[in-house]
Amino acid sequence: MPKMRKPPAFSTQVYDLLMIELTNWRWSWRSSVIVGALAPLLSIVALGLFARDSGPRTLAYILTGNAVISLMFGNMDKLQSHFCFIRFQGTLDYLATLPIRRYALIVAAMLAFLLLSLPSLAATVLLGSLYLRVPLHLHPLLLAVVPLCALPLAGIGALIGTTARGPQEAGSLSLLVTLALAGLGPVVVPPERLPGIMVALGRLSPATYAASALRQALLGPVTGQLLADLAVLAAISALVLWLVGHKMDWRQR
Numbered sequence: 001m002p003k004m005r006k007p008p009a010f011s012t013q014v015y016d017l018l019m020i021e022l023t024n025w026r027w028s029w030r031s032s033v034i035v036g037a038l039a040p041l042l043s044i045v046a047l048g049l050f051a052r053d054s055g056p057r058t059l060a061y062i063l064t065g066n067a068v069i070s071l072m073f074g075n076m077d078k079l080q081s082h083f084c085f086i087r088f089q090g091t092l093d094y095l096a097t098l099p100i101r102r103y104a105l106i107v108a109a110m111l112a113f114l115l116l117s118l119p120s121l122a123a124t125v126l127l128g129s130l131y132l133r134v135p136l137h138l139h140p141l142l143l144a145v146v147p148l149c150a151l152p153l154a155g156i157g158a159l160i161g162t163t164a165r166g167p168q169e170a171g172s173l174s175l176l177v178t179l180a181l182a183g184l185g186p187v188v189v190p191p192e193r194l195p196g197i198m199v200a201l202g203r204l205s206p207a208t209y210a211a212s213a214l215r216q217a218l219l220g221p222v223t224g225q226l227l228a229d230l231a232v233l234a235a236i237s238a239l240v241l242w243l244v245g246h247k248m249d250w251r252q253r
Contacts, residue, residue: 007099017100017108022115029116036074036120037127040066044128047188058190059132063125064215065188068149070124072210073178075113075150076157082109083161084170092162092249102250106241110154114147121146125218137220145217145226148233149210153181155240162248181205186212206236 008016025032047062086092095105129136156177164170185202186194188211194202202208213229216222 010101010104013100013104014108017105018111021108021112025116032116033119036070036117037123040070040124041127044131048132056134059134060215060219061186061188061190063128063132063134064218065211066128067121067124068187068207068211068214069182071117071121071150072153072207073182075117076153077174078113079109079154079157080161080170080174083158084164084167087162096250102248103245106158106244109158110151113154114150134219136218139217139220139222141226142217144230145213148230148237149214151237152206152233152240155237155244158244159240159247162244181207206233209233
């Protein structure tokens with residue numbers, strides 16, 4: 001009886017799937033960068049026109065809030081669309097027959113879209129800071145902050161894409177989550193300018209913790225709150241990743 005080959009290591013699976021994911025975007029990544037940066041930059045320009053005399057604190061929230069929206073909600077929408085597409089095209093069924101783990105596919109897809117979103121994020125932050133005249137004070141922890149900001153909603157996007165009954169439902173759910181979470185809490189607007197109920201509800205949104213973490217890592221000062229924000233984002237990311245893997249129809253368990 002022939003000896004069964006051992007599946008590749010998990011890290012090898014992630015790397016190979018990451019290369020496949022990135023290769024799929026080799027012709028369109030430039031347009032993706034432009035589109036990904038255009039919406040938050042237009043929002044920064046529009047909000048900046050009305051907030052010029054509101055002080056540096058408000059301008060800082062406008063800059064980092066739009067960066068968070070670009071990073072988190074952009075990745076969420078792309079991942080829900082991607083997983084929904086490969087489900088209904090039969091690609092997910094094919095991948096499930098291969099000797100790879102479902103979590104390798106999920107992690108690879110998240111990493112691919114995170115890497116593709118970095119140029120848009122950099123353009124948003126650099127051009128936005130120049131327009132708003134907000135000085136940047138980059139902290140080394142930014143290398144940990146950016147991935148942890150992207151992962152929670154990227155996972156939610158993957159969850160929507162793997163459970164929705166069709167592309168239309170997936171798109172509607174993604175839009176609903178975006179409007180609900182982006183509008184709650186001090187993401188783009190400082191907490192003192194929001195009703196108390198919105199500030200309280202904002203504590204349930206990962207975007208609130210992501211905006212706080214990104215604001216400290218980009219603009220300073222870094223306080224103990226940053227570690228608390230990262231801990232919350234890491235916990236949400238782990239929970240959502242488990243849910244995606246649990247809900248995904250996969251033969252290789």
